[in-house]
Amino acid sequence: METVVSGIRSTGYLHLGNYFGAIKNFVKMQRENNCFFFIADYHSLTTHPKPDDIHGNIRQVLAEYLACGLDPEIATIFIQSDVPEVVELYLLLNMNAYVGELERTTSFKEKIRKQPDNINAGLLTYPVLMAADIIIHKATKVPVGKDQEQHLEMTRRFARRFNTMYGVDYFPEPDAYNFGRKLIKIPGLDGTGKMGKSEGNGIFLADTPDEIRKKVMKAVTDAGPSAPGEKPSEPVKNLFTIMSVVSDSSTLKYFREKHTSCEIRYGEMKKQLAEDIIKVTTPIRDRIIEILTDKKYMAGVVSAGAEKARASASKTIREVREIIGYKPF
């Protein structure tokens, strides 16, 4: 039995990328491991959400998490800011995280490009907080999508550095949990990059069937293959990737063959893709709506989760303080 930690930022609705990149795995692994799943609401502050929106965002993501099949009876499901011990570990780890390595992080460089007016220190130290989230429970496995691979590598480095600095074998170095497959990246519908919460290229689990049909029909494609056997262009490859996670293998095979033989009609492919996405999301969406009406249930989940997560986190903090050299008078 491994200890697993994973989080999702409470920055917006969950999309197919979150589901297939991470959450679907959570559902499987919770039965076999000691799992901590949390909503990273401290991390969401890097983009300065309004106080009026914070609680609603967390509630929505919590309902979506639960609707995907996370089970509070077997996993510890909690809100990051309910466990302030993580902030102490974050501060301690910051003392041996170097500005140079943080500045070189791909996600930080991307943020500089995307939000040049808000390059705050929280963005710079984002990977340190993420490392604290993980190692505070001494996790050995972290289920993440491809985009978080570098953050996980940094987590291992910070854990190793702490051990070396204090001459201990205290923090394990966690690996990605990927069922022996490569980490996956679900692309967006805009023909480039990964599906994201704020890129305007995503299908959300809470989208209605009509919204899904509209979005998929508008997805970027190309003018069609011009010769048999031609490789699909990037946007079309992306649609095939989404199809590979939502559709039957026979459907995927059918459209791949149509592409190879230049007979593909993208309209037909998109129609099928939309219906297959709807098949996946509809039961989840129904549960989201149901869970959102049950405030008492959600309150119970997070308070039980916070209690379990704090018990685990405060034990680590006690031991870390001792290792660092803090002593009671």
Ligand code: TYM
């Ligand atoms: P976040 O909220 O951006 O994404 C949550 C999870 O979804 C995965 N994901 C994807 N996977 C495949 N294709 C995509 N298009 C796609 N988009 C998102 C992410 O890899 C992630 O697993 N920094 C984290 C949150 C976090 C965390 C942690 C995760 C904070 N502390 C500790 C694990 C452990 C993040 O921003 O995830």
